[in-house]
Amino acid sequence: MALSRAGKVTIVTGIVLIVVGVVLFATVLMLPPLSQEKAREKLVAALSDRFDADVELKELRLQVLPTIRAEGRGLTIRHRGRSDAPPLITIPHFSAESSLTSFLHRHISRVDIEGLDIQVPPDRKTAAQQPRARTDAVDDETPQSNLVEGVIVDDLYSMGARLTIIPSEEGKDPKVWAIHDLHMKSVAAGHSMPFEATLTNAVPPGEIVTKGSFGPWQADDPGETPLDGVFTFDRADLAVFKGISGILSAHGEFGGKLERIDVRGQTETPEFRLVKTEGHPVPMATTYHAIVDGTNGNTILDEVNARILNTTIIAKGGVIGKPHVQGRTVSLDVAIDQGRLEDIMRMVVKTPKAPMTGALRMKTKFVLPPDDVDVVKKLRLDGSFSLGGARFTNADVQKKIVELSRRGSGKVGDQAADVDPAKVTSKFDGRFKLSESVLSIPTVTFDVPGAKVQLAGAYALLPETVDFKGTLFMDVKVSDTTTGIKHVLLKLVDPLFKRDGGGSAVPIKITGPRSDPSFGLDKGRVFSRKQSSPSGGAAAN
Numbered sequence: 306m307a308l309s310r311a312g313k314v315t316i317v318t319g320i321v322l323i324v325v326g327v328v329l330f331a332t333v334l335m336l337p338p339l340s341q342e343k344a345r346e347k348l349v350a351a352l353s354d355r356f357d358a359d360v361e362l363k364e365l366r367l368q369v370l371p372t373i374r375a376e377g378r379g380l381t382i383r384h385r386g387r388s389d390a391p392p393l394i395t396i397p398h399f400s401a402e403s404s405l406t407s408f409l410h411r412h413i414s415r416v417d418i419e420g421l422d423i424q425v426p427p428d429r430k431t432a433a434q435q436p437r438a439r440t441d442a443v444d445d446e447t448p449q450s451n452l453v454e455g456v457i458v459d460d461l462y463s464m465g466a467r468l469t470i471i472p473s474e475e476g477k478d479p480k481v482w483a484i485h486d487l488h489m490k491s492v493a494a495g496h497s498m499p500f501e502a503t504l505t506n507a508v509p510p511g512e513i514v515t516k517g518s519f520g521p522w523q524a525d526d527p528g529e530t531p532l533d534g535v536f537t538f539d540r541a542d543l544a545v546f547k548g549i550s551g552i553l554s555a556h557g558e559f560g561g562k563l564e565r566i567d568v569r570g571q572t573e574t575p576e577f578r579l580v581k582t583e584g585h586p587v588p589m590a591t592t593y594h595a596i597v598d599g600t601n602g603n604t605i606l607d608e609v610n611a612r613i614l615n616t617t618i619i620a621k622g623g624v625i626g627k628p629h630v631q632g633r634t635v636s637l638d639v640a641i642d643q644g645r646l647e648d649i650m651r652m653v654v655k656t657p658k659a660p661m662t663g664a665l666r667m668k669t670k671f672v673l674p675p676d677d678v679d680v681v682k683k684l685r686l687d688g689s690f691s692l693g694g695a696r697f698t699n700a701d702v703q704k705k706i707v708e709l710s711r712r713g714s715g716k717v718g719d720q721a722a723d724v725d726p727a728k729v730t731s732k733f734d735g736r737f738k739l740s741e742s743v744l745s746i747p748t749v750t751f752d753v754p755g756a757k758v759q760l761a762g763a764y765a766l767l768p769e770t771v772d773f774k775g776t777l778f779m780d781v782k783v784s785d786t787t788t789g790i791k792h793v794l795l796k797l798v799d800p801l802f803k804r805d806g807g808g809s810a811v812p813i814k815i816t817g818p819r820s821d822p823s824f825g826l827d828k829g830r831v832f833s834r835k836q837s838s839p840s841g842g843a844a845a846n
Contacts, residue, residue, distance in 0.1 A: 341367050344375075352382060358393065359383040374402040390471070395422040401458075413458045416492075421466035421484075458492035482506060495521045497531070509553065511541030517559070533560035536570075543574065548680030551577040551586070559597075566597040577613070579681075583655035587648070589613050606637065614651070616644035620671070632675025639688075641667040646692055660702075663695030663731070681766055686739035695731040706731060706753060713756030715781035742766045746773070755780050760815070769819040774827055777811040778804065801831055 345365035353360040363379030382394040397420040403413045466484040484504040492498050501516040517534015538555040557570020570593055576586035590612050596605040604624040611618040622637035644666065647659035654660060669688025676683045697703040735749030744764040751758040762773030779786065783802050784795035802809040812830035817823045 341365055345377075348377075352380075358385050372402050372404055373408050374400065376400040391424045392422075393424060395424075396420065407459070411456055413456065414460070416458050416461045418461070418463040419465060421463050422469070423467070424469045424471060456493060457496075459490065461487075461489040461492045463487040489519075497521055500534075506538065506541065509541040509543050509545050511553070512539045513537070514539075530563045531561070532563060532566065534558070538572075543577070546680060547678060548682075549577070549579060551575075551589070564598055568595045568597055569593070577652075579652050584650075584652040585655070587613050587652055603633070609637075614645070614648040616641060616648040616665070618644070622671070634675060635671070635673040637671040639667075639669050639671045641665055646695065658698045660699060661695055661697050663733075664693045666691040666693075669737075682742050684739060686737065689736045690733070692731075692733035695733060697731075710753040710755050712786035713779040713781065714754060715785040716755070739766075758813070762815070764819070771815055771817065771819055771822050773815040774830075775813055775815075777813050778808065779811070780808045783809045783811065 344367055345362055348365060349360045349362050352358070352362075360383075361379070361381045362377060365375065365377045368374045377399050378397065380394070380396040380399065381392045383392045384390050396418055399416070399418045401413050401416045403415075407414050463484065464486060466487060468482045468484060470480040482504055484502060487500065487502045489498050489500045497518045498520045499516075499518045502514070504513050504515075505511070506513050513536060515534055515536040517532060519532045520530060523529040535558045536556065538553070541553040541555070543553055544550045551574040553572055553574045555570055555572040557568060559566050559568040561567040572591045572593075574589045577589040578584070578586040591609055593609040594607040596607060598604070603626055606620065606622050606624065609620040611620070618639060618641055620637040620639045622635070624633050624635050626633045643664070646661055646663045646665045649665065650659040650661065667688060667690040669686045672685040673680070674683050674685075697706060730753075732752040733749065734752075736747055737749075738745045738747070742765065744766060746763065747761050749760050751760070757778045758775060759778070760773045760775030762771065762775075764771050782796075782799045784792050784799050787795065799809070802811050804810040812827040813825065814827040815822050815824055
């Protein structure tokens with residue numbers, strides 16, 4: 306995570322608009338002496354032409370002693386022909402000043418902008434109808450392009466700026482970034498410009514501090530404009546994403562060009578939590594490499610390496626916007642190669658110890674649409690998993706697993722001692738799909754020495770209920786799982802559960818709430834058809 310796509314686009318958009326306006330403003334100051342009203346008209350004409358927009362400037366004051374100074378109030382730049390949209394740029398107050406010596410050397414010592422407000426409306430018109438920076442002359446009388454090239458603003462300060470992205474869908478709240486302070490040096494057309502900025506990111510909310518260089522601006526192909534820098538992102542509250550919580554901090558670096566920004570960073574979330582579960586908060590740290598298109602905000606995640614306790618999760622994919630769809634969709638390929646089940650389960654169970662331990666492997670497609678609902682409701686998964694060497698931490702449960710292994714192997718009565726409980730571990734393999742809060746498992750295999758369980762069904766995450774049906778395969782006949790009179794009586798039903806190749810196949814079902822499921826014989830399937838053996842029979846670990 307770290308400096309979000311929107312955060313980077315915020316800085317770039319703000320810098321571009323500020324730079325173009327300031328250079329035009331400084332250019333007007335370089336014109337031959339004018340009356341204040343004539344200078345105001347020239348500045349309005351320059352900005353109108355450069356942005357292809359409707360411009361209003363209520364007041365412009367000029368003074369030449371003891372320093373050269375200009376001060377303006379009430380600057381408004383509106384999208385030409387966009388009466389449905391608010392102004393693109395509003396500046397309540399701005400000023401520029403320079404010593405006579407600097408002025409003669411085509412330098413403006415300092416420009417201050419207060420209360421800059423940039424509002425970007427939804428794209429309801431073609432790009433040709435949008436305000437844009439132009440490279441042609443302000444009027445036919447002045448070689449403006451040459452004049453612009455020679456003007457340098459030594460220091461530009463913007464205080465209390467705000468960038469607002471207005472959504473295309475009615476009823477949606479706009480996204481707002483507060484750029485508290487922006488300082489740029491050597492602001493000029495055709496030059497690289499150092500900058501420092503502090504801003505509040507909108508989603509997730511948090512403070513971004515960044516510095517670097519931007520430009521020179523490539524007017525003919527803005528995507529080719531170079532930039533580079535470093536950033537920190539502190540106190541980002543993940544609770545804005547429904548279904549998770551935690552305070553994230555990040556740092557990293559970025560570079561390249563506007564249409565391909567190479568970003569490398571690290572994040573830390575000391576107490577990451579899934580709020581819709583009863584689990585514990587866990588520390589999560591990530592390193593990532595991403596490619597961001599600063600012209601549209603789309604991001605390619607070349608690699609995200611996340612670590613939760615002692616489990617590493619690797620992901621690749623993208624965060625891409627779709628036409629006519631608000632927000633962006635996260636699509637990832639996720640893999641866990643050498644994970645620990647107990648690390649993952651700690652996030653979803655409230656017990657001090659995870660109910661099961663073991664080596665976890667998993668691969669899945671991960672899709673998170675931009676819908677404004679809980680993560681658990683909109684998340685989609687499609688993958689497979691494997692769990693080896695699994696043991697239940699509850700002594701009673703593990704005892705039942707050992708008993709299942711003994712009976713499945715026919716080790717009952719005096720032979721029960723032949724099975725070493727320490728060597729009885731479980732193995733799970735299966736596929737899964739998650740959609741609309743329902744985890745569907747079309748196939749899962751649970752293996753212990755002497756017995757194998759194959760199941761299919763679903764787990765509803767929000768009501769936390771299970772509904773599975775399957776078959777218990779054992780290496781021995783049903784009657785061989787016990788002794789005495791029960792052994793004799795069960796011989797009568799051995800033919801019902803007989804399977805090809807020997808042993809038995811017993812139809813079972815698991816239903817009810819997750820906290821207290823019901824295990825039992827699926828009587829409806831006992832006589833429906835003969836149970837077939839799984840390939841390979843009951844594996845012996």
